[in-house]
Amino acid sequence: MKKIIKGGKIVSTEGAYVADIYIEDETIKMIASEINPTSDEIIINAEGKFVFPGSIDVHTHLSNIGQSDNFQDGSIAAAAGGVTSLINMNDQLEEGESLISHINKWKGIAKDAVIDYSFHEVIPGERLNDKIIKELPSAVEAGCTSIKVFMAYEDKIMSDGQLYKLIREASKLGLTILVHAEEGEIINEMIDEQIKSGKVEAINHAITRPDFTEAGATKRVLDIGDYWNAKMYIVHVTCQKALEEIRKAKMKGTNVIAETCPQYLIFNEEYLKLDKKESAKYICTPPLRKEFDQKSLWKGINEGLISTVASDHCSLDLNGPKKMGEVNFSQIANGMAGIEDRFLLMYHFGVNEGRISLQTFVDLVCTSPAKNFNLQNKGTISVGKDADIVILDPNKEKVISEKIQHQTVDHNPYEGIKVNGDITHVFCRGNLLIENNTFVGEIGEGKFLNRRVNN
Ligand code: URP
Numbered sequence: 001m002k003k004i005i006k007g008g009k010i011v012s013t014e015g016a017y018v019a020d021i022y023i024e025d026e027t028i029k030m031i032a033s034e035i036n037p038t039s040d041e042i043i044i045n046a047e048g049k050f051v052f053p054g055s056i057d058v059h060t061h062l063s064n065i066g067q068s069d070n071f072q073d074g075s076i077a078a079a080a081g082g083v084t085s086l087i088n089m090n091d092q093l094e095e096g097e098s099l100i101s102h103i104n105k106w107k108g109i110a111k112d113a114v115i116d117y118s119f120h121e122v123i124p125g126e127r128l129n130d131k132i133i134k135e136l137p138s139a140v141e142a143g144c145t146s147i148k149v150f151m152a153y154e155d156k157i158m159s160d161g162q163l164y165k166l167i168r169e170a171s172k173l174g175l176t177i178l179v180h181a182e183e184g185e186i187i188n189e190m191i192d193e194q195i196k197s198g199k200v201e202a203i204n205h206a207i208t209r210p211d212f213t214e215a216g217a218t219k220r221v222l223d224i225g226d227y228w229n230a231k232m233y234i235v236h237v238t239c240q241k242a243l244e245e246i247r248k249a250k251m252k253g254t255n256v257i258a259e260t261c262p263q264y265l266i267f268n269e270e271y272l273k274l275d276k277k278e279s280a281k282y283i284c285t286p287p288l289r290k291e292f293d294q295k296s297l298w299k300g301i302n303e304g305l306i307s308t309v310a311s312d313h314c315s316l317d318l319n320g321p322k323k324m325g326e327v328n329f330s331q332i333a334n335g336m337a338g339i340e341d342r343f344l345l346m347y348h349f350g351v352n353e354g355r356i357s358l359q360t361f362v363d364l365v366c367t368s369p370a371k372n373f374n375l376q377n378k379g380t381i382s383v384g385k386d387a388d389i390v391i392l393d394p395n396k397e398k399v400i401s402e403k404i405q406h407q408t409v410d411h412n413p414y415e416g417i418k419v420n421g422d423i424t425h426v427f428c429r430g431n432l433l434i435e436n437n438t439f440v441g442e443i444g445e446g447k448f449l450n451r452r453v454n455n
Pocket residue numbers: 061180236283284285286312314334335336
């Protein structure tokens with residue numbers, strides 16, 4: 001099928017210019033100031049609109065335990081939010097299961113995706129052993145070139161010795177190591193203290209995970225990464241102190257990429273003081289921080305310390321895993337939904353409100369994520385790349401609401417926020433997936449992205 005997107009303003013990390021885009025099959029074949037239709041092309045009028053590369057969300061939790069969004073629902077929601085590729089956390093490695101059978105199992109779970117996808121192989125501390133380490137090359141061969149580790153959470157936490165060993169072996173293969181950096185042991189102690197003294201409200205979630213625990217873990221793991229010259233990627237950076245550790249590491253030459261998420265830029269810990277049901281929406285780890293941390297994250301973006309904004313999408317129902325019940329803050333499932341809103345939130349709070357340029361925006365949500373994870377055909381609009389395209393009308397507005405979302409979660413943490421600008425069309429490899437918030441694609445059209453290690 002041939003298509004011409006006419007007269008839109010194409011945005012790249014270098015600038016923005018008005019041109020036509022000619023798409024044949026799945027690929028961008030030509031970009032020129034004027035492309036005349038010959039016969040059977042479908043014409044999409046993009047005059048007065050921005051034309052962005054399809055966005056890439058490199059941190060999602062579709063089909064993880066307790067999540068209401070599976071790959072089908074979650075990827076439709078992603079598409080509605082301008083996302084044309086995602087990288088999901090492959091959770092739940094069973095005892096004795098090999099990495100390759102786990103990856104293959106996830107290929108089955110993801111088969112109904114409507115956008116392109118890849119995986120980060122999650123290796124919980126309790127599953128790390130010599131057998132798993134020996135199997136790392138099989139993950140690379142299967143196109144899964146990044147692993148995710150945790151320095152917090154009961155069953156997932158890794159000791160420094162485990163981290164050292166895994167990072168050593170992963171770095172030899174060129175794998176990227178994603179790290180959830182929080183000092184889990186200190187945090188567990190703090191949670192016990194608070195609960196024993198009857199402090200059970202949601203704000204204690206932030207009190208028991210102070211910024212120094214994130215910064216300390218970030219420093220520890222980056223020291224190990226630096227020692228082995230590994231490719232390190234710190235997920236969901238939330239605070240100034242952790243950013244300072246990342247700055248220091250970068251200055252001494254550590255190979256580190258930092259990610260943050262819209263929730264840490266838009267919300268702060270005041271949301272944890274709302275009433276029980278409301279505050280449960282805003283429980284995520286690391287927790288929402290203080291206003292000065294939010295400012296330092298925006299600054300970190302503009303200084304190039306943070307190169308990616310991902311959603312860390314978790315679809316946890318208020319009437320499900322987030323139900324506080326009669327217990328305490330530590331029982332509320334952590335994580336926030338955002339796959340559908342990340343793109344517009346970053347456009348609105350970033351570009352419209354003057355915190356970042358249009359070029360930085362496209363870099364954060366499209367171009368850098370593609371580069372960081374070696375998605376070679378993605379992330380920019382140029383000839384030969386996949387025709388992954390998002391058209392945004394800056395003159396429309398959207399009020400974010402659970403009522404119009406495609407995410408299947410029973411609330412939306414951004415409910416009622418009005419953003420200036422709305423997505424009108426989303427194409428993944430030339431296939432129209434979304435037209436004015438309606439899914440018009442086909443289930444299972446998404447492809448597994450077989451990644452190679454970045455050299
Ligand atoms: O609160 C969060 N971020 N939940 C998802 C799991 C994780 O730590 O990424």
